[in-house]
Amino acid sequence: MKVSLENMGGCRRRLKGEIPADQVRLTEEKVTLSFQKSARLPGFRPGHAPLEMVRRRYAPDIQNELKDSLLREGLRHAVEKEKLHLVDDPAVEEANFEKDKKFKFILRVDLAPEFKVPAAKGLKIPKKNPEPVTDADIQSALTRLAEPMAHFHTLEPRPAKEGDYAVLDFEGTCGGKKILEIDPKAGQVGEAKKLWVLLKPDAFLPGFVPALFGMKPGETRKVEVKFPADFPHSSLQKQTGTYQVTLVELKERHVPDVDEAFCQENYKMPKTELESRIREDLTASRNSAHRAEESRAVTQALLSSTKIDVPEPLLEDERRRLVARLVEENQRRGVSNEELIKHKDDILKTAGQNAEENVKLSFLLRKIAESEGLKVEEQEVVQEIAILAAQSGQDARLFAKRLQKSNVLPSLADTLLRRKTVDFLLQHAVRG
Helix, strand or coil: CEEEEEECCCCEEEEEEEECHHHHHHHHHHHHHHHHHHCCCCCCCCCCCCHHHHHHHCHHHHHHHHHHHHHHHHHHHHHHHHCCCECCCCEEEEEEECCCCCEEEEEEEEECCCCCCCCCCCCEECCCCCCCCCHHHHHHHHHHHHHHHCEEEECCCCCCCCCCEEEEEEEEEECCEEHHHHCCCCHHHCEEEEEEEECCCCCCCCCCCHHHCCCCCCCEEEEEEECCCCCCCHHHCCCEEEEEEEEEEEEEEECCCCCHHHHHHHHCCCHHHHHHHHHHHHHHHHHHHHHHHHHHHHHHHHHHCCCCCCCHHHHHHHHHHHHHHHHHHHHHCCCCHHHHHHCHHHHHHHHHHHHHHHHHHHHHHHHHHHHCCCCCCHHHHHHHHHHHHHHHCCCHHHHHHHHHHCCCHHHHHHHHHHHHHHHHHHHCCEEC
16 A cells, blocks of 8 residues: 655645555455345345345445545555544545556545644743732722622702712703604603612713702703714714703712621621631632733743644634634623624634634643653542532532543543643743
């Protein structure tokens, strides 16, 4: 059998092969015999029909199976002879029987990239320390804990000022017509009863809130609003609206003090213990963020130190995965499909850049793990499963069985090896 490789650029090769006639004949006999074993022809027991009759009856199927078998044989021979590391199924460009009964084929194959393994020790990264947790950080965290318990109370009559919550009745007109007549879908832009508005200059409609400063409960004012060119309701764009606004009452938001009574009532512990736990959580969070930042720096340094081609099929798979993840994340944040379509090019560009980095990094880390003798032991996988099970509130044994059934364990082991390799790089990095 003859095979040869033609470089098509990057990690792609054109594999040409020729299988001699005598080998084709042997393979054809094996294929025909396999058909004979299951053939059901009139007048013969299953598996006992004459070979020539089977060959005539199933000729097209035998021919197709023969081609597939020869292609498999040719590929297997090429992989062994040339020591090829395929990353995807080959694409068949040609597969033909010659007049002299030889079989010639051309396959397009994608191989794992070949590159010089970079030095795993001495990669340079910026020297930074995790941001320390201050007393002010603790106080801010305590305030955030109290925020959901905030309540409102009505203020004694006085002039409205920034930061108040105003309860308003109003109706708007534009060009002498009610806004809701112009646009029935305008909703609270047109009119409202007892609408709560936080008195901040940029809240609600352009110029609306500043005109309310100084009003007292029970007072009515005329307020003009100039609708911008990009206002969501097209019928009001570049128009001037006039509102009759009555201030019903003013309210103030009160956040409770985080004192001993608050901590005991809501968290069943002394304030000092709550502060200690907050400090621990913030410290762990900042250490984790610092580790992620250093990991990013050391992997970027690794990528910069090595030139490596990327197999197109793996790049395309990773790009599709990242696009799906970006879309899902944005949808969870409430981004509409229309908005996603509008930013489609940006999403594809971001996914493409990250996909190339991810695929390159995957090969680099795997090679470094091999060269440095890094491995993941079974006990490490068991420990990781226990952690994941605890985080999801599931029984560890049942969780492990589900992972095994869904064939996730190899991927989990690969993730652990990747993490261990990055830890190795960080351990031997030069910070400065």
